[in-house]
Amino acid sequence: MSERTGRKWTAPRDARREGHESTPGRLSVSEDARLVRALVACYPAGWRRRYGDEYAQLLSDLRIHRRPALIIDSLRGAVRAHGGELMSRAAPMTVAVWAAGLFTVAGIGFAKLAEDFRGPGRTAHAIVVLMSAVALLALVAAAAPSGLALLRGRDSGAWKYVAVPVVGVALWFGVLAVAVAIGGKPGFVLLALAGVGVVAATAWAADTVLRRVPASPPRRLRPVALTVLAAGMGLATVAALVWGLQVRSRGAAGFLATPFLPSWLGLVLALGAATALAGLADRRQLRAES
Secondary structure (H helix, E strand, O other): OOOOOOOOOOOOHHHHHHOOOOOOOOOOOOOOHHHHHHHHHOOOHHHHHHHHHHHHHHHHHOOHHHOHHHHHHHHHHHHHHHHHHHHHOOOHHHHHHHHHHHHHHHHHHHHHHHOOOOOOOHHHHHHHHHHHHHHHHHHHHHHHHHHHHHHOOOOHHHHHHHHHHHHHHHHHHHHHHHHHHHOHHHHHHHHHHHHHHHHHHHHHHHHHHHHHOOOOOOOOHHHHHHHHHHHHHHHHHHHHHHHHHHHOOOOOEOHHHOEHHHHHHHHHHHHHHHHHHHHHHHHHHHHHHO
16 A cells, blocks of 8 residues: 555556566666666655565566666656655645746746737736736745745755756756757757756755755744735636637647647646645645644
């Protein structure tokens, strides 16, 4: 049984089709041991403690370096495992940080989508911008006690994580030069993926600092801040929905050069998912404070 979700662990789909059974024991030295270790490391720490050795032996037995489909299946399993951990056991601030990361990615996409439209939907667009700023400020307020504790030297080793967004932005500008050289849709896709990577790395670094640095915020600070965060994201999502209905453009090019309608709907869904995560963080924080 999984300690996170209460579900019995099962091998990836490709492994089950081959009829292999997992066996306990340490990973034997093999030609694909490095790849196996990298794949196992993609799973949450709790999952690795419970199933890591068993799963590593299974992947080694399957000669995973010859099975691209199994590698993809394993990575998909890691994503599901992290999602289950986030939804079931993660601390409120962890959920809030990742909600903000998803909201940021969707917000950048919305800005790209809306940049060619003038006139219709201006009020709704302004509300999206305003409520996004409110949500960002609320997250900063919730994280401020940990930031102050970091400045006071509570955990000097956490400073290296502060450099992650700086390094990420520098790398993004390097990718920008490559994307400009490539040009066209491939260059833009490369740039967009790099941007998502920077946001994800920043969210991971922020979450790590919040977990490592002890802080004693005022009793009502985080519940109120996370409530404002969820409300700001929710209002921004509704405004983005209204904006698209007001623009009603069927022929314009959307995000990643897709038609406007699927681009807009996809971004609204992403904003809505981020809002749902922020609401989950708020509920957990309120329960913790009660």
